[in-house]
Amino acid sequence: MHLAVDYIFTVHPNGPKMRKLDILKDILKDMKSVLVAYSGGVDSAYLLKIAVDTLDNDKVLAVTASSETYPDHEKKEARELCEKLGAKAMVIETREFDDPNFRSNPKDRCYYCKKELFSKLTAIMKENNLAFIIDGSNADDLNDFRPGAKAKKELGVRSPLQEAELTKEEIRSSAKAVGLSNWDKPSSACLASRIPYGTEIVPEVLQRIEKAEDYLRSLGFKQLRVRHHDKLARIEIESHEIPVIMKGNMMGKINKKFDELGYIYVTLDLKGYRTGSLNEAINE
Numbered sequence: 001m002h003l004a005v006d007y008i009f010t011v012h013p014n015g016p017k018m019r020k021l022d023i024l025k026d027i028l029k030d031m032k033s034v035l036v037a038y039s040g041g042v043d044s045a046y047l048l049k050i051a052v053d054t055l056d057n058d059k060v061l062a063v064t065a066s067s068e069t070y071p072d073h074e075k076k077e078a079r080e081l082c083e084k085l086g087a088k089a090m091v092i093e094t095r096e097f098d099d100p101n102f103r104s105n106p107k108d109r110c111y112y113c114k115k116e117l118f119s120k121l122t123a124i125m126k127e128n129n130l131a132f133i134i135d136g137s138n139a140d141d142l143n144d145f146r147p148g149a150k151a152k153k154e155l156g157v158r159s160p161l162q163e164a165e166l167t168k169e170e171i172r173s174s175a176k177a178v179g180l181s182n183w184d185k186p187s188s189a190c191l192a193s194r195i196p197y198g199t200e201i202v203p204e205v206l207q208r209i210e211k212a213e214d215y216l217r218s219l220g221f222k223q224l225r226v227r228h229h230d231k232l233a234r235i236e237i238e239s240h241e242i243p244v245i246m247k248g249n250m251m252g253k254i255n256k257k258f259d260e261l262g263y264i265y266v267t268l269d270l271k272g273y274r275t276g277s278l279n280e281a282i283n284e
Contacts, residue, residue, distance in 0.1 A: 020164045020165060020166050020170065020174075021050070021164075021174055023163075023164040023165075024050055024160055024161065024163075024164040024166065025050060025054045027160045027163055027164060028050065028051050028054045028055060028160060029054060029055070031131055031132045031134070031158075031160075032055070032059065032131050033055065033059035033060070033129070033130045033131045033132070034051055034055070034059070034060055034061075034130060034131065034132050034133070034134050035061045035063055035121055035124060035125045035128070035130045035132070035133045035134070036048045036051055036060065036061065036062045036063070036087075036134055036135075036136075037063060037065075037117065037118075037121060037133060037134065037135040037136070037157070038062040038063060038064050038078065038082065038087075038089075038136075039064065039065075039070075039074070039078060039136070039188075040064070040074055040075075040077050040078025040079075040081055040082070040182070041136065041182075041185065041187070041188055042171060042172060042175055042180070042182055042183060042184075042185050043136030043137070043138055043161060043168070043171055044135065044136035045078075045081055045085075045136075045175070045180055045182055046136070046161075046171050046174065046175040046178075046180060046183075047134065047135075047136045047160060047161055048060070048062050048082070048085060048087055049085055049175070049178060049180055050178070051087075051134075052085055052086065052087050053178075057086070057087075057088065058088070059130070060087055060088065061087075061088050061089070061090060061124075061128055061130060062082050062087045062088065062089045062090070063089070063090045063091075063092060063121055063124060064078050064079070064082075064089070064090070064091045064092070065091075065092055065093075065094045065117050065120075066091050066092065066093055066094070067093065067094045067095070067096060067097075068097065068191070068203040068206050068207075069096070069113070069190040069191045069192045069206060070190060070191070071188075071191060071210050071213070071214075072210070073214065073217075074188060075091075077182070077185075079091075081180075081181065081182060084181070090124070092120055092124070094113075094116050094117050094120060095116065096112065096113045096116045096117075097201075097203065099112050099116065102116075102192075102201065103200055103201050103202075104198075104200060104201075105192070105195060105196075105197055105198060105199055105200060105201050106197060106198070107147070107197050108147035108150075109147070109192065109197070109201075110146065110147045110148035111147040111148055111150050111151050113148065113190070113192070114148035114151035114152065115151040115154070115155070117151075118133065118151055118152065118155040118157050119155065121133050121157075122155055122156075132156075132157075132158055133155070133156070133157045133158070134157065134158050134159065134160055135152065135157055135158075135159055136159070136161060137149075137152075137159035137161065137162050138159075138161045138162060138166055138167060138168055138171055139161070139162050139165050139166055139167045140167050140168045141162070142162065144275065144276060144279075145276065145279045168187075172184060186222050186223040186224075187223070187275060189275075189276075191206040191209050191210055192206065193276070193278065194209045194225060194226060194227050194228050194278075195209075195227075195228050195278075196227075196228075196229065196278055197278065199228075199230075205228060208228070208261050208262060208263075209226050209228050211261055212226040212233060212257070212258060212261055212263075213225070213226050215254070215257050215258075216235070216237070216254070219250065219253075219254075220244075221237050221241060221244075221245075222238075223237070223238050223273050224236060224237045224238075224273060225273060225277070227269075227277065227278065231262070231263060231264040231265060232263065232264070232265040232266075232267060233258050233263040233265070233266050233267070234267050234268075234269050235254075235266065235267065235268050235269060236269045236271075236272060236273040236274070236277060237268075237272065237273055238272055238273050239271075239272035239273075242268065242270070242272065245268065254266060
């Protein structure tokens with residue numbers, strides 16, 4: 001059940017209860033000009049929408065990073081939505097694979113990826129005379145393992161959705177209320193997040209994962225992950241969809257496709273989809 005945006009309140013430090021949306025707008029007004037790290041997901045899209053509505057158009061620049069870790073369908077959807085919002089946009093190439101620290105896939109892999117991204121964004125921010133880099137991290141992200149937050153802190157990147165204490169559910173509700181077409185878009189993450197820590201990240205494996213996930217989407221599944229364990233693919237779909245995958249010859253079709261992609265074993269995770277399941281080993 002989604003909340004009505006009019007009832008998303010927080011206690012403002014300078015007064016009584018205010019709508020979180022109003023607090024978010026005040027934060028952006030104080031910033032005056034922003035570079036939005038824009039991926040096309042609901043969080044960054046909502047942040048971009050509110051920034052465009054709140055600030056002058058020449059005070060907002062959406063920058064999308066393109067690399068082997070970013071699925072092609074995400075790039076396409078991000079570009080199309082940005083055009084609808086009427087925001088100034090730029091696409092840049094990031095080169096995280098040039099960093100052996102990223103390729104070796106340590107537990108803080110995201111730090112090296114985000115440092116590469118935000119370093120490039122810092123240069124673009126300065127070239128365009130913008131005051132801040134902002135990203136779409138939300139209040140729920142504070143409860144997750146996010147080593148990329150260290151890079152944000154080092155480079156002065158701000159997260160207005162967190163500052164306004166907006167949760168994922170509240171963002172979806174507010175995004176729907178302001179007319180964003182992707183308000184119910186499934187959560188996404190870079191393709192590297194499908195590979196267990198300590199396993200080297202290579203572009204060929206990311207391409208295999210992307211093709212496997214694209215195939216599952218073609219079958220009608222939306223919120224999903226294909227976790228890569230060498231020759232074994234571990235499929236995560238939402239729990240209520242597990243019976244669907246077992247109907248008819250669907251499992252046979254999936255096995256055939258995944259075999260073509262190079263997987264010898266194909267498993268279905270009975271716990272279903274959950275964010276950051278590869279972090280469970282860290283928690284243990």
